[in-house]
Every structure is written in C-alpha cells, then in structure tokens.
Amino acid sequence: MQEQLPSSISFYKVKTMSINTEIPKHCDVLVIGGGPAGSSVAALLAKKGVDVVLLEKASHPRPQVGESLIPHFWKYADQTGVSPLLEQEGFVAKAGGITVWNDTISRIAFSEFGFTRPALHVERDVFDQLLLKHAESLSVQVFQQVAVQEAELGSDFPKVSYLDRRGGDTHVGSIACRYVVDASGPSAVLAGQFKSKQLIDSRMRFLSLWGYFKNSRFVAADGRSYPAEDIGKVRPVTFVTSFEDGWIWHIAMRKLTSVGLVINTDRARAMDKEGRERFFLNTLKSAPYLDRLLKNAEYVDGSFCERPDYSYYSTKLCGENFYCIGDAASFVDPIYSHGVLNAFYNASMTALAVSESLKNPAYRARYAQLCENRIRQFYGFSRSLALGEFGGDGVDAKLVQRFMRQVPPVELELMLAASSMSERSENFHRLVRDAKLDLNPARAGAHLMDELLF
Numbered sequence: 399m400q401e402q403l404p405s406s407i408s409f410y411k412v413k414t415m416s417i418n419t420e421i422p423k424h425c426d427v428l429v430i431g432g433g434p435a436g437s438s439v440a441a442l443l444a445k446k447g448v449d450v451v452l453l454e455k456a457s458h459p460r461p462q463v464g465e466s467l468i469p470h471f472w473k474y475a476d477q478t479g480v481s482p483l484l485e486q487e488g489f490v491a492k493a494g495g496i497t498v499w500n501d502t503i504s505r506i507a508f509s510e511f512g513f514t515r516p517a518l519h520v521e522r523d524v525f526d527q528l529l530l531k532h533a534e535s536l537s538v539q540v541f542q543q544v545a546v547q548e549a550e551l552g553s554d555f556p557k558v559s560y561l562d563r564r565g566g567d568t569h570v571g572s573i574a575c576r577y578v579v580d581a582s583g584p585s586a587v588l589a590g591q592f593k594s595k596q597l598i599d600s601r602m603r604f605l606s607l608w609g610y611f612k613n614s615r616f617v618a619a620d621g622r623s624y625p626a627e628d629i630g631k632v633r634p635v636t637f638v639t640s641f642e643d644g645w646i647w648h649i650a651m652r653k654l655t656s657v658g659l660v661i662n663t664d665r666a667r668a669m670d671k672e673g674r675e676r677f678f679l680n681t682l683k684s685a686p687y688l689d690r691l692l693k694n695a696e697y698v699d700g701s702f703c704e705r706p707d708y709s710y711y712s713t714k715l716c717g718e719n720f721y722c723i724g725d726a727a728s729f730v731d732p733i734y735s736h737g738v739l740n741a742f743y744n745a746s747m748t749a750l751a752v753s754e755s756l757k758n759p760a761y762r763a764r765y766a767q768l769c770e771n772r773i774r775q776f777y778g779f780s781r782s783l784a785l786g787e788f789g790g791d792g793v794d795a796k797l798v799q800r801f802m803r804q805v806p807p808v809e810l811e812l813m814l815a816a817s818s819m820s821e822r823s824e825n826f827h828r829l830v831r832d833a834k835l836d837l838n839p840a841r842a843g844a845h846l847m848d849e850l851l852f
C-alpha cells in the first residue's frame with residue numbers, strides 16, 4: 399500500500415516562491431525537506447547567521463494532512479518570527495475539542511485554560527508554504543523539486559547527493575556541509591540509510607484513511623452543530639469520535655473539511671484501494687453524529703488518501719554531524735494533534751545544538767546527545783498520550799517525566815484534560831501521577847455532555 403495524495407486540495411494558494419538556480423557546492427547546514435520541521439530549523443539557524451541550504455523534493459504548495467494545531471504552537475512560531483504571516487493568513491481559529499468516545503461525550507474549551515491566542519485549523523499546503531517562504535525570507539537558500547538521495551557522513555564535511563528535477567530534466571549533484579538535518583518526514587532519508595526505523599508493537603500500529611468534504615456542518619464548543627457558511631462567525635472544535643478499535647476526526651477549515659479515520663493496520667490489509675475508500679465512506683455514514691454532520695456535504699472526488707503503518711521511531715537520531723527531526727525521527731498516532739508541535743520542538747532544540755556546535759566543535763558530540771534526549775523526551779510524551787500502552791520499546795519513562803517537569807503547567811493541564819477524552823492515555827496519567835506535579839485539578843479534566851444538538 400503506497401501513500402497517495404491528491405495533487406492539491408486547497409482553495410487557498412499563496413504566491414509561488416522564487417526558484418534559485420544554482421545549488422551551491424558548500425554550506426554550513428544542509429536541511430532535507432521543507433515541512434514544518436525543516437523550514438523551522440532552517441529559519442532559526444539563518445536567524446543566527448548560519449549559512450543554510452534546504453532541499454525539498456516536492457514543489458510547494460504540496461498536499462499534506464494534519465490540519466489541527468493546539469494553541470501552544472504559537473511560541474515556536476514566535477521564535478522563528480513567522481507568526482505575523484500566519485496571523486495575516488486568516489486560518490480558522492478553533493475553540494477546543496469534543497469527543498464521542500464509547501458513547502461518552504467530553505468537551506474542552508481552550509479559553510478555560512487562559513490561552514490568549516487561538517488554536518487553528520489550517521490548510522497544510524498553505525501553512526507549510528508560509529513557513530518555507532518565511533525561511534527563505536531569512537536567507538535560507540531553498541531549492542524545490544530537489545530530492546536528496548543519501549548523505550555520506552563519514553568525514554567532518556558530509557557530502558549529500560541529490561536529484562535535481564527542476565526544469566523537467568533530472569540532474570545528479572552533491573553538496574558538502576558541516577551538518578545534515580534530516581527533516582524529510584516519513585521518507586526518513588537517514589533512518590533509511592541507517593536501517594534504524596522501528597515499527598512499534600503491532601497492536602498499536604495504525605493506518606489512516608482520509609478525504610475532504612465541501613459544505614459539511616461543524617460542531618462548536620457549545621455542543622451545537624452549525625452550517626458550513628458559519629465557519630467565519632462561530633469557532634469550530636476538532637470533533638473526534640471513536641469506533642471499534644479506531645477513531646475518526648472532523649476538522650472544519652475555510653472551504654473544506656478534513657475527515658479521516660484511524661484503524662489498526664491489520665483491519666485493511668486484505669482490501670484493495672477501492673475497497674479501502676468504500677470502507678472509509680461507509681464507516682463515516684455509520685459513525686455517531688458524523689453521519690449528521692456530513693448529511694448534505696459533498697465528498698471531493700479524488701481526495702481519498704491513505705498512510706499505512708505509520709507508528710515508528712528511529713533508534714539513531716543525532717550524531718556529530720547529523721540530526722533527524724520531526725517525522726523523520728518518529729511518528730505516533732496523531733490523536734492529540736502533536737505532530738506539528740513535535741516538529742517545531744525538535745527544530746528548536748536542533749537549531750540550538752547545531753549553532754552551539756558550530757561555535758564549539760569540540761563539544762558537538764555532547765550537544766548531539768543532549769538534543770537526542772530532548773527529541774526522545776517529546777516522542778515519549780506524545781506516545782504516552784496517544785497509545786494505551788508503551789509496548790516496552792522506544793520510550794524511557796524517566797526521560798518523559800523529566801520533560802513533564804519542564805512543561806509549563808497550563809500546557810500539561812490542557813493535555814491532561816484532552817487525554818481524559820479517550821481511553822488511550824493511562825500511561826500518561828500514571829506518569830503525571832508518579833511525577834507528583836503541582837497542577838490545578840480544576841483544569842486537568844474535560845467536561846461531560848449528554849448530547850450534541852443539531
């Protein structure tokens with residue numbers, strides 16, 4: 399089963415970016431991939447005066463799933479300086495989340511946590527292009543339609559080879575650098591090279607099927623449903639409903655609604671692609687409340703996508719001259735919208751480690767180790783939220799608890815409240831309990847509701 403993405407599903411386009419012609423032969427830092435992780439690490443390093451080249455296989459705007467962002471992502475957007483661009487774009491501000499999990503309806507509203515800036519529902523092709531454009535405006539040299547093939551890391555000046563597909567022809571080239579940052583998402587170029595990618599325990603291995611709808615009703619924080627045309631007037635919530643061993647998301651954006659389901663990989667193995675699309679659409683029709691939200695909605699033909707076997711982590715993340723970040727490092731089930739946040743956090747830690755290593759090369763192994771610990775901490779944090787069990791591999795509970803002690807209490811309270819909305823987070827609750835953190839108990843839970851109103 400291959401991942402399939404439609405050529406573009408967004409109604410919103412930002413101006414096509416300029417195309418640099420010559421790819422340099424040398425740079426300080428070579429970033430692979432221009433998603434949230436790559437664009438952010440490149441922007442942060444460029445702000446510190448580092449000479450950065452970013453190679454991106456696709457041509458932005460490129461389709462991408464993962465449209466729900468939680469409110470603390472803004473602190474990373476502020477760090478790179480991209481916040482004004484995001485604010486001007488006018489993405490949908492969301493009010494919170496509502497889940498129907500095994501017949502229990504729970505609700506959280508971000509306003510109750512005192513966040514002053516909104517969470518967002520974003521068209522990811524537009525969002526990611528803005529991040530990349532911002533990096534370019536900070537003097538990152540961005541080259542699109544250039545796919546990295548491999549990196550030779552054996553010397554102090556790694557050599558990265560690529561296929562340059564600009565202008566219709568394909569040229570082979572290479573660039574020497576001091577550090578390689580792999581932010582190539584699920585392609586995980588370096589983990590592929592290292593053979594360090596591990597799939598986690600099969601009981602927790604999921605695949606996702608999703609598509610886009612026009613004119614869907616949406617749910618707001620008051621538990622009522624509203625017609626699509628109210629999206630600019632009433633803030634939606636991310637609506638999630640459980641079914642059998644999986645769950646379904648409903649994310650209302652400006653013109654389209656992203657709807658997807660997550661199931662255990664084994665469930666769909668025997669189906670072909672058409673069968674999976676049929677299964678996807680039939681499941682939506684029978685899911686509680688979702689059937690009514692989508693009753694008069696129009697499915698965008700050709701928008702069906704899938705991502706198989708997506709729960710993994712790499713056992714080798716940072717070394718003296720390389721860093722693997724974002725989805726190129728690990729991925730867990732996205733139930734708590736942690737993917738983009740993880741990409742931003744990894745980018746922030748890596749920019750610090752790389753810039754310090756450039757200043758003090760004698761300490762670069764130490765910086766790499768510290769950074770790897772941080773990346774693993776965040777991964778463990780996300781995984782304890784998203785999965786009912788750790789499965790014993792890839793997570794160090796003590797590291798996660800150390801991370802919990804550093805997270806601002808309000809962010810932890812929000813995640814505690816969110817985690818009480820599913821039956822996946824017993825590990826998370828146990829870790830918080832054992833870490834004996836000083837949290838506000840009034841905020842660390844979700845509100846229960848009897849029904850949603852249509």
Ligand SMILES: Cc1cc2nc3c(=O)[nH]c(=O)nc-3n(C[C@H](O)[C@H](O)[C@H](O)COP(=O)(O)OP(=O)(O)OC[C@H]3O[C@@H](n4cnc5c(N)ncnc54)[C@H](O)[C@@H]3O)c2cc1C
Nearest residue numbers: 431433434435455464466546582583585724725732737738
């Ligand atoms: C079904 C699903 C739902 C999700 N929902 C959410 C959500 O609601 N909220 C959330 O926060 N996260 C969500 N996520 C996760 C989120 O989308 C990812 O975590 C996030 O995109 C990771 O960013 P990244 O920069 O690491 O990787 P990506 O966004 O994948 O970017 C990687 C980039 O690298 C480029 N690339 C790949 N190979 C090469 C190469 N060889 N050379 C050069 N460039 C290359 C790609 O073209 C791409 O642009 C979801 C994920 C899935 C699968």
